[in-house]
Amino acid sequence: MPAERDLVVEDADSGFCGAVVACDKEAVTLEDRFGKRRLFPLDPAAFLLDGKIVTLVRPAAATAETHRRSASGSIAVEGLRARVARQSRIYVEGVHDAALVERIWGHDLRVEGVVVEYLEGVDDLPEIVEEFAPEPGRRLGVLVDHLVPGSKESRIAARVTSPDVLVVGHPFIDIWQAVKPSSVGIPAWPDVPRGVPWKEGVIAALGWRMAPADAWRRILGSVSSFADLEPELLGRVEELIDFVTEAP
Template sequence: MGDRYGTDVLDGDWRAPRRGRATDVEAVPGTVVEDVGTGWVGAVVRVEKAGGMHVVHLEDRRGRVRGFPLGPGFHLDGRPVNLTVPTAERRAQVQAAQQAAARTASGSVRVAGQPARVASGSRIWVEGKHDAELVEKVWGDDLRVEGVVVEMLDGVDDVSELIRGFGPTPQRRLGILVDHLVPGTKETRIVDEARRVSPHVRILGHPYVDVWQSVKPARLGVAAWPVIERGRSWKHGVLQELGWPHRTQTDVALGWKKILASVRSYSDLEPTLLASVEELIDFVTVS
């Protein structure tokens, strides 16, 4: 038989407010809440003790700040909350996040409000699009402040002639980043010749087959980059070994986007690449 009278209307938390019961939330700086009594909406600026009670200060979008008693009477994302004093651990986390935000991806101190400088005559050349995108992601802020432009090469076979065409000078220097620069390779022989073209050129590199390998494999959830045998397309082979789509150039492009997205800062790159790029930047920005 069915229940002719339905469920018990008193069953459950029938006294609960329509928006739910308030939960405790730490008043962490940056948290945006609404004071229910006044409708004031603002981000938490600070919490302080005054007159024997804790007061939370909220800054609205116009930069005005008002203080409210810490505790109940606030909404966060439409839900009722009781604001509480942040714990020491949470304050430390916020401070660490603020310090990280004050630095660029390369670890340099961020220059607030600094427009990009007009490009200088000096340049940094890299071998391909992926190299340029990685350099931009990690060092882009620094390079814009210095006014240094990164340009792509289509390989290094003709780099000596390209250097002569550029015409480096003490005030117009050239830095070049080369892939797979290890003893005994074609790249090493080409670079040795190119270095003799001008004293105002610095050519450095990294030992990896491709700049992909300069990203620490742990960022992709693997212990090491796959080893791809000679005669097999390196990038397609890597994607296949990682279990990613790998058959087309579109797969390669999407694979690189996934790798690049895993890079958060310089700490996700191998030291060999870091040292080379930092030295090149120093070389072309010296006054």
């Protein structure tokens, strides 16, 4: 289905519904009825049109994009001077998560004045939230790994009830899996037997003779834009940025 301007579709993953306002060879921009815009990669079978699954493609008559885009796909702000940091924050689980978010959304975060910090795990998340003392104008967004029903992470997240905190997550065991295998140059992320440390198990299964830190550098080095990441992560980070920058 050509992504013609004003075509109304729904992103199948996030449920975001809006009209097409722009489209280039990699992504489409949708605007909802409140004027909020979101960028989505042109992945196969990623949208719903009148309840039916469709694949959006760039219209044949589309003109070349004249604006430079950031790694997240947003229009880059030329001559950017970082905005003074907001009181609101985004917390992620670990240093790898923070590095990946910076790689893709660093430009956007500096435009908005949002600082990303890492927690080294979420076991103490309720206490961390209490110490942060969220309130309107001082919001907290938290990105959690492996946030699936019945997981330890889901039980911890359920204990956070402040309206000024948004806890979202992706289904991957580790942030490594949020990078598309094709971008890394592998057919798929291997299954690791229960009881085997996940990173070490992945490295062994792939036949990489390197330490986890070196493996991560290889993975991160394969990421240059949002198109290298899975939609399950893209949507959640965009959701957090919207939440912490929303006017009280």
